[in-house]
Amino acid sequence: MEIVVSNKASQPLYEQIASQVKAAIMSGELSAGEALPSVRAMAKSLHISILTVQKAYGCLQDDGFIEITAGKGCYVSAQNQDFYLEEQQKRIEEKFAEAIEIARTSGISLDKLTELLTLMYQEDE
Template sequence: MNIILSNASSDPIYIQIMNQIRQSILNGELKAGDSLPSIRQLAKDLQVSVITTKRAYEELEKEQLIDTVVGKGCFVSGANKDFIREQRMKRLEEKMMEVIRESKELSMKQQDVIDHMTLLFEEEQTP
């Protein structure tokens, strides 16, 4: 697992860690049952406080993306595919809301946004 921290980011370090692990789980790089580095090992690897990595893991556990087994470590949750899909859809909707807000600030009409999205979607599918 490769986590890259940015000092230039406005996000706190634990959020950066959490977001990157979450993304690895949601895009399938990390599968159900995969073990994560221990809190201490991750802190050492990233050269951050143990408290920082612990908080990131706790937040991921609240989201039911990882499970902690006392004495064994942290593992990617066995959450079913529907749950993971729902989580991804929620994140996609948040991004779409950002696009809607931005398009309104640009005084774009709904159809203009749809047309632009369709064009981008088609370009992405062209090899």
């Protein structure tokens, strides 16, 4: 797993780390029970503060993606996929709510909106 962070990004460093670890877990690059680099090792490889990595790992643990065991390290949680999918569904629902509001105010019918969504979804298949 390769993590890349940038001081120039609008997202804080700890969020960059957390989102990349989440993506690696969801893609299967990291599997349940697999060990993550220690806080010190991650901080050293990224040339950032230990506290930043600790905050990222804390967020990942709070979100159920990793389990931290004192003295043993950080491991990918077995229960992360359902939580992540629920989180993604909530994000999609928010975007749909925006699209529906625009469609209603523009007079676009549900059928037309459904047709547009279907076309866009199938476009990359």
